[in-house]
Amino acid sequence: MLSTRLASRRLAVPARRWKHTSSRPPLNSVTADDVAHFAKILPQNAILSTLPPSDLHASDIDQYNNDWMGKYHGNSTTVLRPQNTKQVSDIMKWCHERRIGVVPQGGNTGLVGGSVPILDELIINLGNMSKVRSFDPVSGALVADAGCILESLSEHIAPHNHIMPLDLGAKGSCQIGGNVATNAGGLRLLRYGSLHGTVLGLEVVLPDGTVLDNLTTIRKDNTGYDLKQLFIGAEGTLGIITGVSILTPPAPQASTNVILALPRFENVLPVFKTARLHLSEILSAFEFIDREAYDLAVKHGQGKALNEQDVEGAECFVLLETSGGKKEHDEEKLTGLLETLLEADEPLILTGVLSQSPTQFASMWRLREGITESVSKEGKAYKYDISIPLAAFKEVVDLTREHLRKQGLLHEEAVKQVIGYGHVGDGNLHLNVIAAAYTSEIQAALEPFVYELVASYNGSISAEHGLGAMKAHAIHYSKTGVAVDMMKKIKELFDPRGIMNPGKVLEF
Amino acid sequence: MRPTAARLLNILVPVKRCVDYAVKIRVNPQQTGIDTNVKHSMNPFDEIAVEEAVRLRERLKDAVKSIKVVTIGPPKSAETLRTALAMGADSGIHVEIPDSAPSPEPLGVARVLEAIVKRQEGGVDLIIMGKQAIDDDLGQTGQMLAAILGASQATCASKLEVDVEKYVANVRTEIDGGAEELVCKLPAVITTDLRLNEPRYASLPNIMKAKKKPIEKLSASELGVDLTPVLETIKVTEPPKRVGGGKVENVDQLVAKLKEAGFTALST
Numbered sequence: 139m140l141s142t143r144l145a146s147r148r149l150a151v152p153a154r155r156w157k158h159t160s161s162r163p164p165l166n167s168v169t170a171d172d173v174a175h176f177a178k179i180l181p182q183n184a185i186l187s188t189l190p191p192s193d194l195h196a197s198d199i200d201q202y203n204n205d206w207m208g209k210y211h212g213n214s215t216t217v218l219r220p221q222n223t224k225q226v227s228d229i230m231k232w233c234h235e236r237r238i239g240v241v242p243q244g245g246n247t248g249l250v251g252g253s254v255p256i257l258d259e260l261i262i263n264l265g266n267m268s269k270v271r272s273f274d275p276v277s278g279a280l281v282a283d284a285g286c287i288l289e290s291l292s293e294h295i296a297p298h299n300h301i302m303p304l305d306l307g308a309k310g311s312c313q314i315g316g317n318v319a320t321n322a323g324g325l326r327l328l329r330y331g332s333l334h335g336t337v338l339g340l341e342v343v344l345p346d347g348t349v350l351d352n353l354t355t356i357r358k359d360n361t362g363y364d365l366k367q368l369f370i371g372a373e374g375t376l377g378i379i380t381g382v383s384i385l386t387p388p389a390p391q392a393s394t395n396v397i398l399a400l401p402r403f404e405n406v407l408p409v410f411k412t413a414r415l416h417l418s419e420i421l422s423a424f425e426f427i428d429r430e431a432y433d434l435a436v437k438h439g440q441g442k443a444l445n446e447q448d449v450e451g452a453e454c455f456v457l458l459e460t461s462g463g464k465k466e467h468d469e470e471k472l473t474g475l476l477e478t479l480l481e482a483d484e485p486l487i488l489t490g491v492l493s494q495s496p497t498q499f500a501s502m503w504r505l506r507e508g509i510t511e512s513v514s515k516e517g518k519a520y521k522y523d524i525s526i527p528l529a530a531f532k533e534v535v536d537l538t539r540e541h542l543r544k545q546g547l548l549h550e551e552a553v554k555q556v557i558g559y560g561h562v563g564d565g566n567l568h569l570n571v572i573a574a575a576y577t578s579e580i581q582a583a584l585e586p587f588v589y590e591l592v593a594s595y596n597g598s599i600s601a602e603h604g605l606g607a608m609k610a611h612a613i614h615y616s617k618t619g620v621a622v623d624m625m626k627k628i629k630e631l632f633d634p635r636g637i638m639n640p641g642k643v644l645e646f
Numbered sequence: 647m648r649p650t651a652a653r654l655l656n657i658l659v660p661v662k663r664c665v666d667y668a669v670k671i672r673v674n675p676q677q678t679g680i681d682t683n684v685k686h687s688m689n690p691f692d693e694i695a696v697e698e699a700v701r702l703r704e705r706l707k708d709a710v711k712s713i714k715v716v717t718i719g720p721p722k723s724a725e726t727l728r729t730a731l732a733m734g735a736d737s738g739i740h741v742e743i744p745d746s747a748p749s750p751e752p753l754g755v756a757r758v759l760e761a762i763v764k765r766q767e768g769g770v771d772l773i774i775m776g777k778q779a780i781d782d783d784l785g786q787t788g789q790m791l792a793a794i795l796g797a798s799q800a801t802c803a804s805k806l807e808v809d810v811e812k813y814v815a816n817v818r819t820e821i822d823g824g825a826e827e828l829v830c831k832l833p834a835v836i837t838t839d840l841r842l843n844e845p846r847y848a849s850l851p852n853i854m855k856a857k858k859k860p861i862e863k864l865s866a867s868e869l870g871v872d873l874t875p876v877l878e879t880i881k882v883t884e885p886p887k888r889v890g891g892g893k894v895e896n897v898d899q900l901v902a903k904l905k906e907a908g909f910t911a912l913s914t
Contacts, residue, residue, distance in 0.1 A: 396850075448849055476850055491847035494729045495687030496668040498847060 165239040165637060167258050168216045172236060176218055179228045184266060187216040202261050205254050206247060207514060209576060210607060212255030214241070219266045223341060223349060223380040226262065230378065231347030233260060239640045240345075242374035244285065244316025247308035249521050250606025252320065252373045256641040262378060264315050270294050271381065272355075278386040279338060279355035284315025284379045300386040303330035307507040315379045321371030323602030325507075328563035329422040329461070330387055333370050340366040341381030345633040353383050368628065373604050374639040376632040390461030392468050393422070395502050396476070397444065398490040399452035403428075403532040405486045406456060409479065410528070410562055412486070413458055416475035420468050423459035424563040425506050428535060431557040431570075432505065438515050440508025441501045448489040454532075456562065457506045509559055513570050517554050520571040520580065522588050526597035531558060531567050534591060538569060538584075545583045553580060566601040589615040605643045613644070653813060654711035655832075657699045658770045659735065660759055661692040663719050663726040664781040673884050679749075680781075680882065688726045691776025693733075694838040697845040698806055699774050700734035709810045711768070712736050718758055718873075720745045724861065731856035732848035738861040743873065749782065754866075754873040756790035761869035763795060770833060772815065777802050777837035788837035798830035804841040808832075 170189045177185060186202070188194045196203075203212040220226045233240050239259035246253045246263075255261060264285035271281040275298040282291060289309040292302050304317060306324035316322075318340065321333050330336060339354035352366050369376055400406060410424055427435075432455050436443040449455075462468040472492070479487050493499040513519045526534060535558035542548045542556065553573045560567040569588065573580050589599050593615045600609055600616070613622055622644070629636075629644055665671055666687040671680045688696075696715065703710040715730040716739040717723045727738035741758055743750065750758070763770045778785035792799030798815075804825065805818035815830045820839050830836075848856070866873045894900045 398850075442844070442847065444847060445849065477854065480850060480854060487850075490850040492850060492853055494732070494848055496666045496685050497687065497690075500668065502847075 210251030217261040244313035245311040250608040252606030303336040339383035342377040392465035393461040395459040420460040420462035422461040425457040438512035441504030522569040523603040525601040663723040695774040752786035792835035798834035802839040
């Protein structure tokens with residue numbers, strides 16, 4: 139499983155570390171003495187360490203050291219699972235003093251290796267901080283510990299007729315703190331906007347252990363710099379988010395979804411425009427799935443497929459969702475849209491299905507949300523999460539596939555498939571290259587090719603996944619030198635010792 | 647004797663609008679029933695029945711003359727009929743009851759269906775229906791209907807083939823510990839089980855077409871059936887809440903807890 143690419147990466151890392159020491163003293167590894175100190179802060183069952191005298195084996199903390207895709211591997215010896223902010227603060231104080239690198243970790247569902255160590259940094263897993271602190275059913279302000287699982291928060295506020303403003307495939311495992319730290323986008327962004335808008339306040343433990351309590355529930359607050367924004371999307375490089383205050387919208391009283399099969403990719407744009415026009419405020423998701431991605435999801439049993447004959451010759455699919463306050467009103471609008479699409483002189487769609495029950499609604503979403511899972515069942519994935527103009531979605535997938543073909547890498551033993559899917563409404567494409575194994579050859583063929591391609595459309599190399607360890611070196615493709623320098627100054631200000639999630643976002 | 651020309655089949659599929667199975671049900675504050683202000687959809691077993699009727703037509707082509715769906719329920723049940731029509735049924739009958747009326751019981755439903763079968767021109771050869779509705783789980787209507795009509799019955803079907811020439815249905819039914827192969831003379835009542843098929847999505851063109859298919863509206867009194875319940879519901883309550891477990895630090899505490907709960911060591 140350990141590919142040559144990873145081996146070479148592991149070899150390369152110490153060199154980076156030396157480079158790092160030129161400006162700052164090196165970071166220290168966790169020692170048995172440190173663990174003994176942590177035992178004064180935390181109960182024994184909140185400390186997982188392979189250092190003596192513990193008899194834990196390295197494999198016991200595998201799930202913390204490796205990301206879920208099996209792409210990024212850390213060598214941490216110690217995982218701490220604090221239960222409250224005070225404990226996090228005490229841990230950070232110690233690590234700051236001792237110059238121990240720290241990786242904050244939520245559900246570890248990230249896609250860019252941001253939540254696992256690069257070397258042997260201490261892992262602080264927030265999973266034990268899972269209490270809802272308060273919920274105001276009138277304003278919809280929810281205050282919760284960072285380790286609350288997104289889905290359990292949804293369930294907590296459901297009886298009050300509210301929903302979380304974000305929703306993503308990993309909702310059953312990902313944590314709200316991680317969502318905020320990575321500024322996760324997801325399926326509801328089209329409707330409710332990004333976390334930069336919905337997060338009302340944060341409680342953050344800074345690298346030296348200071349607690350920055352910004353956990354307000356008020357919506358308007360123009361008093362000075364809006365510091366919380368810095369931590370949203372900072373991927374744990376400026377501090378550890380321990381509490382989140384977030385504005386939850388009222389639950390839509392009626393939602394339904396439609397999958398449309400399109401004969402040509404060129405029709406996506408006109409269908410999107412028509413849908414927005416007809417549905418206006420009730421349009422809550424507009425997702426794009428190319429044919430290969432659809433077939434893959436069907437192959438791996440994700441949701442029930444459409445009738446095979448009906449979708450013959452479909453080049454791609456779109457899933458659109460409506461959510462509104464009144465079923466009849468929404469249905470009327472949706473029917474109007476579908477009639478327009480079907481009865482046009484030159485129909486924009488081949489066919490489609492409209493969910494008839496909550497069960498079908500879920501099954502149809504599964505076809506879209508299950509792609510990520512199907513991809514990992516199919517092989518090892520190189521995932522590129524990019525923002526580009528909608529019209530270029532197909533072109534980018536095709537160009538990447540063609541490029542790999544020219545390099546002689548498009549066959550069963552190397553790259554099996556190149557697929558594209560994503561959020562049309564947000565101009566966000568997930569370009570997935572599915573390989574038999576992670577190899578340095580494929581890696582070299584893809585990078586910087588993909589980044590340069592994205593830059594040529596003035597796009598973003600990371601729309602919603604973040605930079606993590608994967609793309610830290612590539613930040614220049616989307617940000618100017620001035621911006622990167624400014625970021626480095628901010629990092630220096632918050633984390634002068636460079637202990638917070640080292641090597642992520644900004645290189646060593 | 648010359649064989650008579652094969653009869654063309656008229657299929658009737660009764661469907662029920664139920665609380666969707668994905669919805670968590672709650673007892674209403676009056677404890678007279680459940681909170682029905684939630685999402686509804688077609689009873690999943692009925693969906694299988696509709697699908698089977700449509701598949702029969704796909705296999706037997708013109709030998710299936712008509713597929714009619716019928717529902718007994720409040721005005722909103724019309725949506726359930728439309729879904730069935732979008733899946734491929736030809737026409738519908740809605741026996742409408744007021745929103746405030748109590749849910750009809752199996753015997754009443756069977757009598758309504760009997761009246762509908764009797765007034766169908768050309769008769770009904772095959773009735774395919776869910777083995778039970780997931781809201782009350784009574785599982786009686788199909789059997790009662792077959793008895794009232796004096797028709798054959800096969801319950802919990804997992805496979806259905808119709809031999810039009812011989813005018814029989816070959817049915818595999820699920821029974822305790824296995825399956826049973828039955829040959830039923832038509833007309834017959836077949837109730838569906840989960841393994842029979844996997845219902846399709848209604849496609850958009852068919853949903854549009856379904857809007858134009860006819861739905862006949864009737865009332866129980868027009869059919870001469872009294873739907874007044876014969877059973878009285880005294881009270882509906884939720885099952886006792888599950889009490890969460892506790893954690894113990896060591897074996898001694900565990901043993902103590904077990905003793906507390908009345909568990910003792912086996913005397914040897």
